[in-house]
Amino acid sequence: MNVEILSIGTEILMGELVDTNAPFLAARMPALGLTVRGIAQVGDSVEDLAEALARALQRSDVVITTGGLGPTQDDLTREAIARLLKEELQLDEALVEGLRSLFAGRGATMTPANLRQAYRIPSAQALPNRQGTAPGLWVQKDGKLIIALPGPPHEMQGLWEQEVLPRLQQRPQDAVIVTRTLKTFGLGELAIDAAIHGLFGQENPYLGIYAKADGVHLRIIARAATPAEAQRLIAPMEAEIRQALESYLWGVDDETPETRVGALLREHHLTLATMESLTGGALASSITDVQGSSDYFKGGFVAYTAAMKIAHGVPPELIQVHGVVSAPVAEAMAEAARMRAEADVGLGITGVAGPASLEGRPPGMAFLGLSFQGRTRSVEGRYIRGRPLVKRAATVHALLELYRFVTEQVAAQR
């Protein structure tokens, strides 16, 4: 069954807003047996909206819209659906009551404009919104389904989880789609393509390849009558990929380098400290994006200058002899972070953010230092394409090297 996603709002057409709602929804369709046929962004115009809805319903059975459910004159999704289905918008007293108590609960006064959000056409069922004032709409008519959700991502996601997903799961499905993502680091797309060339080009399971900030991802997509059958299609392909790319694979599905490292440290009751210059805090920030990271992350040092590195315990003679962007300095940074924060594991990053070279080192060159209970190692990294991407790539690389190093060291101790 096909689905179309419409994101509504002139601010998207103005480039003011990156539409993250459509990817959020699109990623959730395959598991429900729904194939996304198209995504479009439409401005705040009743004509354009009704036209886009009509077109979408011509080739798909389900349309999900986000946006245009607010209280202002620019919020026209209700009107467009009414026009398309040739129904009249009517004030729903239950919705008025709901809005009234919402505003009372917030100690705020309801304005006449908010009443717009209490209108619906007879075919529409209101979906209660616990995160905001705009109820969603579930409109079933003539074998077609329109789901209208509010635009603010936290409201849209709340309604998705609480109202839409449970309803969609109850619908009979002719097929389910199961996906499996395998994540690699350290090999380019072409090298991976060469290593597993024979696996591409099949219809079911389908194999996709995507270059990401944390390496190349391989995504297996299988369609079958049941999840278990889809799983049986995936398993042999996954096994083949694992055999071919073994040492380059680091994670699956929604694992990230920071969740992997967090789980490893937690498992072995180890603590971590960081010292970074190139990444300027991005390394620590990634680590602390993980809920519960305060259990194992003892602290971080952002040491942008040589003087700060020395103040934190990096021997000045190392910097004089090898330069500030060097393997010995990266190792000393890891060691110093570990000692200063009294942690088990230390991680250091030094490198050239660019655009200019530094001490003869080119932009994007970095050294990652690892320290675990007195043993150290360093790895050289080269990252391309601008400051924010260099910061993210170095962070990912450092976390993945840390994972490998700690795993080895822990195994060696046994």
Place this chain on the structure above:
Amino acid sequence: MNVEILSIGTEILMGELVDTNAPFLAARMPALGLTVRGIAQVGDSVEDLAEALARALQRSDVVITTGGLGPTQDDLTREAIARLLKEELQLDEALVEGLRSLFAGRGATMTPANLRQAYRIPSAQALPNRQGTAPGLWVQKDGKLIIALPGPPHEMQGLWEQEVLPRLQQRPQDAVIVTRTLKTFGLGELAIDAAIHGLFGQENPYLGIYAKADGVHLRIIARAATPAEAQRLIAPMEAEIRQALESYLWGVDDETPETRVGALLREHHLTLATMESLTGGALASSITDVQGSSDYFKGGFVAYTAAMKIAHGVPPELIQVHGVVSAPVAEAMAEAARMRAEADVGLGITGVAGPASLEGRPPGMAFLGLSFQGRTRSVEGRYIRGRPLVKRAATVHALLELYRFVTEQVAAQR
């Protein structure tokens, strides 16, 4: 003149990829006098692509596509344009030569697949791509214009700057659109709406209001025959907004809190150091996102635990008496960062990341500490909606308070 933007790739429909190309392009249209009529994402299917192109050209004169120009069988933009315009793809020997020398320069071997990228229809002009192997296409026919660009953002942006923008600027324009964005912090959308209600609802200049992670943005959009005339439409509205919201305005257009702070510190030859727990490195990372930040950022401490804060110089009795999430501790963190890093200005953030409360403080509660040459101040902050958003909101708030504090202190010294 209208324009449509098509982003091509099944990975976008799968939710694998957030489409940043369309917003990049959309944001650049108004200044060229082009109005974005619609944006759509299309899968890797010749039929869907040709249909989307045909539909777009029905209501607009210009279509810009990104993606589908690679060497694989899934890259079908060339074929779709050929089908739509009823022309034959032909091998362009000059493009073959260009690819050959590109691969030779990289020390790589060209595969037969890459030859796909050397085909074009007679109406198409190739746009040289200095960042990759896929040339762009500039197709002018029957008064319509199709611009096909590669999908990887750095290639697309390179081609935009080097080839597309100069060509579009040369076209005669019937009108230009000039925008001006005014950025606020500390007031909600409704409060701002109440303060400048009379300014909304006009056609030209048009005023838009957008809630962002760094506060509410107001965007004035004016259309006129020349940039100077558009500017004259914007000026009185901007003046009215400035008068009404004076103390809440902190920046314009593409200024960010971190670039503002950077410029201020640079102007007054001041240096900065940070100590953060709640934001876990995100504060330092934002500061170092700014090119040249090593000139004024001396270093940062990520002190997640009370013990680390004490080790860095926060008096333990302050933590005992006031709790770790408190105004005195925030000020002591700012002071300690400043002293440790020998900087002029210190910034401290302590707070509750959530989801659980901490020492009776609710999730999202934070204290921002400011220290400038021995004078300190603190500000309380409350942020909602999940860990990453809390980190970003606290970072923005801290940088804006820092801007205000330093400006006042520098003025007081005069």
